[in-house]
Amino acid sequence: MKPQPKALTFLTLLSALFLAGALAMVFLYAPLEAVMNYVQKIFYFHVATAWVGMLGFIVAAVAGVLYLIRKDLKWDIVELAAVEISLVFFLIAIVSGSIWARPSWGTWWTWDARLTTAAILELVYLAYLLLRQGIEDPERRARFGAVYTLIGGISVPVTFLSIRLWQTIHPAIIGTASAEAQGGFDMAPAMLHTMFFALIAFSVIFATLLWQRIRLGKLAEQVEQMKLKISE
Amino acid sequence: MSSDRKGPTPSSRPPASFSRAVFAVAWKDLAAELRSRELLSAMLVFALLVILIFNFAIELAPSLRPTVTPGVLWVTFAFAGTLGLNRSMAIEKDRGCLDGLLLAPVDRAAIYFGKMLSNLTFMLIVEIVVLPVYSLLYNTNLFVPGLLGVILLGSIGYVAVGTLLASMAVQTRTRDVLLPILLFPVIVPVLLSAVRASGGFLQGLPMEQIRPWINLLAAYDVIFLAVAYMVFDQVVEE
Numbered sequence: 001m002k003p004q005p006k007a008l009t010f011l012t013l014l015s016a017l018f019l020a021g022a023l024a025m026v027f028l029y030a031p032l033e034a035v036m037n038y039v040q041k042i043f044y045f046h047v048a049t050a051w052v053g054m055l056g057f058i059v060a061a062v063a064g065v066l067y068l069i070r071k072d073l074k075w076d077i078v079e080l081a082a083v084e085i086s087l088v089f090f091l092i093a094i095v096s097g098s099i100w101a102r103p104s105w106g107t108w109w110t111w112d113a114r115l116t117t118a119a120i121l122e123l124v125y126l127a128y129l130l131l132r133q134g135i136e137d138p139e140r141r142a143r144f145g146a147v148y149t150l151i152g153g154i155s156v157p158v159t160f161l162s163i164r165l166w167q168t169i170h171p172a173i174i175g176t177a178s179a180e181a182q183g184g185f186d187m188a189p190a191m192l193h194t195m196f197f198a199l200i201a202f203s204v205i206f207a208t209l210l211w212q213r214i215r216l217g218k219l220a221e222q223v224e225q226m227k228l229k230i231s232e
Numbered sequence: 233m234s235s236d237r238k239g240p241t242p243s244s245r246p247p248a249s250f251s252r253a254v255f256a257v258a259w260k261d262l263a264a265e266l267r268s269r270e271l272l273s274a275m276l277v278f279a280l281l282v283i284l285i286f287n288f289a290i291e292l293a294p295s296l297r298p299t300v301t302p303g304v305l306w307v308t309f310a311f312a313g314t315l316g317l318n319r320s321m322a323i324e325k326d327r328g329c330l331d332g333l334l335l336a337p338v339d340r341a342a343i344y345f346g347k348m349l350s351n352l353t354f355m356l357i358v359e360i361v362v363l364p365v366y367s368l369l370y371n372t373n374l375f376v377p378g379l380l381g382v383i384l385l386g387s388i389g390y391v392a393v394g395t396l397l398a399s400m401a402v403q404t405r406t407r408d409v410l411l412p413i414l415l416f417p418v419i420v421p422v423l424l425s426a427v428r429a430s431g432g433f434l435q436g437l438p439m440e441q442i443r444p445w446i447n448l449l450a451a452y453d454v455i456f457l458a459v460a461y462m463v464f465d466q467v468v469e470e
Binding site: 146 | 393396397400401403404405406407410413414416417418419420421424425428444445448451452455456459463466467469
């Protein structure tokens with residue numbers, strides 16, 4: 001087994017630092033929001049985790065297409081890694097969003113475009129994992145997984161558009177008058193700095209997790225091959 | 233179908249035979265169904281049961297009917313549809329028919345379109361039976377030309393994705409339960425826009441309010457027919 005590459009160790013430490021930095025900025029640097037007070041603090045991590053979820057979603061779709069073209073199993077490992085990360089971070093975004101929505105909208109959940117799309121994306125990815133579980137042959141598992149991420153990758157944006165057409169109350173973050181009426185707010189420069197710092201921090205965390213998960217996937221593949229050798 | 237199709241050489245793939253191959257695959261399914269009638273009868277009975285259950289589950293009071301009817305109809309179609317899709321692909325797999333189809337010297341996309349066409353036909357037949365029954369039981373006139381158009385567009389989108397996913401689902405260990413789980417999350421745009429457009433026609437809304445939904449349905453149909461056409465090869469490859 002190869003030891004963890006130096007760059008990855010560095011990246012892991014860097015993510016820890018960034019996360020600590022983001023936390024410090026949220027609580028020490030960013031001002032209190034006038035109407036929502038401390039509740040609004042969840043906003044920074046809510047947006048950042050949703051962003052990581054989106055990143056994972058895009059990486060998974062691209063890796064799926066690359067697998068279908070190249071037929072190289074390494075893209076399958078990337079795709080699975082991205083899906084798992086996206087699944088977890090969207091879940092965090094949904095839960096933190098709910099916690100924020102309760103005091104600011106007065107409800108845990110609304111059938112708004114972004115909320116519903118996030119929930120549907122979670123279901124698409126759960127279905128993806130179930131699909132993979134039902135197939136033993138790694139090559140076929142990779143093919144079917146790639147086809148399904150491709151279909152999900154196209155249908156989820158369409159779902160978003162269609163629900164948007166239906167109804168939406170989620171604030172478009174940076175404040176228009178109508179957004180403010182719906183629980184959005186104008187951001188002070190310090191708030192913007194904090195938000196962008198949180199976005200960068202979570203992007204670094206995403207890169208770290210993706211790398212770690214890809215490494216894990218490759219190791220798992222090696223273990224699988226060793227097991228086959230022993231049983232022969 | 234015709235005698236000159238017997239014994240084609242494996243290397244020849246004349247492009248002109250694409251549509252004939254599509255119809256041959258579809259016709260095979262329809263002919264088999266005409267003899268056995270097991271798929272359609274199951275779908276039909278199931279669809280009627282769903283409508284009955286809705287009657288108990290939600291009070292379909294006359295005042296609510298225009299708003300609730302499209303939802304009830306589309307849930308019924310979607311459920312009956314998965315039953316049909318699953319069965320139609322499972323038959324191919326179980327009897328080794330899929331391997332035969334794959335050996336045939338035609339473009340594999342022709343197999344997809346053929347299967348899709350037969351699945352679409354089954355779904356439309358179910359819908360043609362369900363609509364008058366629903367009209368009769370709930371005293372609602374469903375024979376609005378626009379509604380029929382929406383049902384056609386919605387069914388095409390549903391079957392386009394459904395046929396592709398069903399051919400994946402039957403090749404897995406958990407095939408009996410997998411299809412609806414794979415299908416429903418990606419079919420949301422179809423269901424949402426079909427329900428909205430159907431409701432629009434039933435409530436007699438002006439066309440400007442319905443058109444966005446119809447555009448969305450048509451776009452979804454085109455996109456997913458194209459995607460399925462491109463990736464079907466990957467799904468049946470051995």
